[in-house]
Amino acid sequence: MSESLVRSALNDKLKEMLSEVNNFHLNSSITCLEILKAVIAKKRENDVIILSKGHSAPAFYVILSELGLLSEEDLKSFANLDGLPSHVIRGLPFIEVSSGSLGQGLSVANGIALASKLEGEEKNVYVILGDGELDEGQIWEAAMTSSHYKLDNVIAIVDRNFKQLTGKTEEIMSKEPLGEKWKSFGWEVFEVENKAEKILELLFELDKVKGKPKVIIAKWE
Amino acid sequence: MSKIIESFREAFGRALVEIGKENENVVVLDADVKGSTKTIYFEKAFPDRFFQIGISEQDLISTAAGFAIAGKIPIASAFAAFMMRAWEQIRNTVARDNLNVKIVTTHSGFSDFMDGSSHQCLEDIALMRVLPNMKVLVPADAYATKVLLKRMVESEGPFYMRLGRDYTVKVYDGEELEIGKAEILREGEDVFLIACGFMVSVALEVAEKLKDLSVGVADFHTIKPLDENTLLKIAKKANLIVTLEEHSIFGGLGGAVAEVLSERMPKRVIRIGTTEFGKSSRDYLALLDLYGLSADKIAKRVAEAVEGF
Numbered sequence: 407m408s409e410s411l412v413r414s415a416l417n418d419k420l421k422e423m424l425s426e427v428n429n430f431h432l433n434s435s436i437t438c439l440e441i442l443k444a445v446i447a448k449k450r451e452n453d454v455i456i457l458s459k460g461h462s463a464p465a466f467y468v469i470l471s472e473l474g475l476l477s478e479e480d481l482k483s484f485a486n487l488d489g490l491p492s493h494v495i496r497g498l499p500f501i502e503v504s505s506g507s508l509g510q511g512l513s514v515a516n517g518i519a520l521a522s523k524l525e526g527e528e529k530n531v532y533v534i535l536g537d538g539e540l541d542e543g544q545i546w547e548a549a550m551t552s553s554h555y556k557l558d559n560v561i562a563i564v565d566r567n568f569k570q571l572t573g574k575t576e577e578i579m580s581k582e583p584l585g586e587k588w589k590s591f592g593w594e595v596f597e598v599e600n601k602a603e604k605i606l607e608l609l610f611e612l613d614k615v616k617g618k619p620k621v622i623i624a625k626w627e
Numbered sequence: 628m629s630k631i632i633e634s635f636r637e638a639f640g641r642a643l644v645e646i647g648k649e650n651e652n653v654v655v656l657d658a659d660v661k662g663s664t665k666t667i668y669f670e671k672a673f674p675d676r677f678f679q680i681g682i683s684e685q686d687l688i689s690t691a692a693g694f695a696i697a698g699k700i701p702i703a704s705a706f707a708a709f710m711m712r713a714w715e716q717i718r719n720t721v722a723r724d725n726l727n728v729k730i731v732t733t734h735s736g737f738s739d740f741m742d743g744s745s746h747q748c749l750e751d752i753a754l755m756r757v758l759p760n761m762k763v764l765v766p767a768d769a770y771a772t773k774v775l776l777k778r779m780v781e782s783e784g785p786f787y788m789r790l791g792r793d794y795t796v797k798v799y800d801g802e803e804l805e806i807g808k809a810e811i812l813r814e815g816e817d818v819f820l821i822a823c824g825f826m827v828s829v830a831l832e833v834a835e836k837l838k839d840l841s842v843g844v845a846d847f848h849t850i851k852p853l854d855e856n857t858l859l860k861i862a863k864k865a866n867l868i869v870t871l872e873e874h875s876i877f878g879g880l881g882g883a884v885a886e887v888l889s890e891r892m893p894k895r896v897i898r899i900g901t902t903e904f905g906k907s908s909r910d911y912l913a914l915l916d917l918y919g920l921s922a923d924k925i926a927k928r929v930a931e932a933v934e935g936f
Contacts, residue, residue, distance in 0.1 A: 495724075496724045502696050503692065503693075503696060503720060503724060504719070504720065504723055504724050506719070507715060507719040507720075509685075510685075510689045510692075510716055510719065510720055513685070513686045513688075513689030513690045513692075513693065513716075514689050514690070514692050514693040514696065514720065515693060516686075516690050516693060517689070517690040517691060517692060517693015517694040517695075517696070517697065517701070518693040518694075518696055518697045519693070520678060520690070520693070520694065521654075521693065521694050521697030521698070521699050522697060524654070524675065524676070524699075525697075543685075544683075544685045544686055544689065544716075547681070547683035547685060547686035548686050548689070548690070550681065550683075551680055551681070551683075551686055551690065554681075555678075
């Protein structure tokens, strides 16, 4: 499953799906596709994925259809009254928590990670963040909590596409030096090109890093 | 005030330890106020199940949501006023996903008298009551705090429990209290006082003062879901209804009562509570008196209302 998913070309399908809804969050979804493919390919049964940047729901749905978990009809129902919700909600395949409001996913990930440590379980919690989302103060509250509790089962992936709603990230609210920020909060930082194969390879490497939360900054060139 | 027996927070802290012994799934999360909320007792008894999140209420609530998703029963505790900065997290994650998160705040109403308007919380019932799935509890005394806390932990879904700081006057003596069921503490026909929290004991004092009138008192400890049946029974027999709360008169207990009665049994309702921010005070009861929430001032207002009816 993982091989074919990582290599699948889903951009056209995503564009087609969103062409009917004025390209709703198209950019956010396009740059999130590769990350989601890699994370879903890496996910063990017990692991949890949190799509904190809920705006990328369309990318997630396209992947679910590729996996046979949603039909073509489902994709066409996007944002219809009885169809797929515009931002992910609890109850969809893989989705443990609703999102759409930015900045909350990392805290939720910490809660799940702390509970699994308490139970002595092996469980990775992957949380996908937007770079614009990092403006939210709660992200940095949560980043402190992850490192305070040495949550090496928390893996954050930042979709570093250098864009947020109304412009370029460095013009709206500068993020750089982004890696240094995470590092100073006690995280192990990795940077990688936003390509599914490369992210997947790195995700396997990360399992060997213990004692610290880990963040991948996935750069869209 | 010789009847003061135990503080709300002491009752909460001690009951938490009992609940922790009975239920291993319970975890407690704190925003660096454990000494003030008394969750410190739980930390001492169960250090592995106590999580310090720091002075960050938004992170506190969302982390609690994660615990609930993982099957734990998280009790997220902080001061009422500052928990409200996590309202959007409570709305969008806890309430929207109907998660089993129990939010317990202390220092609500005017009970943090010394700390003044920034720390006093007079809006939280309204803010929590408006959320779908959320249930809202306001215990009247130390005993009710303990009983309702247990009931809350046994019930599934999101809850908000609002506690004062230190003052509780004994209202109950071993009664069975149930979530969603109001307690009629005293029957009356001229006036019925409907109260929550510390104001329940004040209501009993008011009833004693108004010897010439037949005054009933009910404790509506569950603001949501409101016990509409008991409310309608009260409205049927009483000429005048007065709500008492250490909260804004907009959107709290008074608002809830008025909403139900205006739809189902129109009746005159006087809402007694606040409409402004508080002041710093060295004395809790003096502060209540300043805002018209002492037994003397309420009794005067009720007597005047009955006369002018």
